[in-house]
Amino acid sequence: MQPDPNPSAPPPIDRWIKTDCGRAKYAELAARPGLVARLRLGWFVLIAALRDWRLPAQP
Secondary structure: OOOOOOOOOOOHHHHOOOOHHHHHHHHHHHOOOOHHHHHHHHHHHHHHHHHHOOOOOOO
16 A cells, blocks of 8 residues: 555545535544444445535545
8 A cells, every 4th residue: 555645635535425514424424343333334324425525625
């Protein structure tokens, strides 16, 4: 794995999930192990990205 060329850049998921509460929930779900947790994380990202689609990007 190569080191990140710009460590201060926001994570790529911030492009899709734009609210603070959504990003907090993403971090919580991403930390859980297991197949069911990964499926739930994927479902969450899909729904959150659709809901946040029209929102402006937040820093």
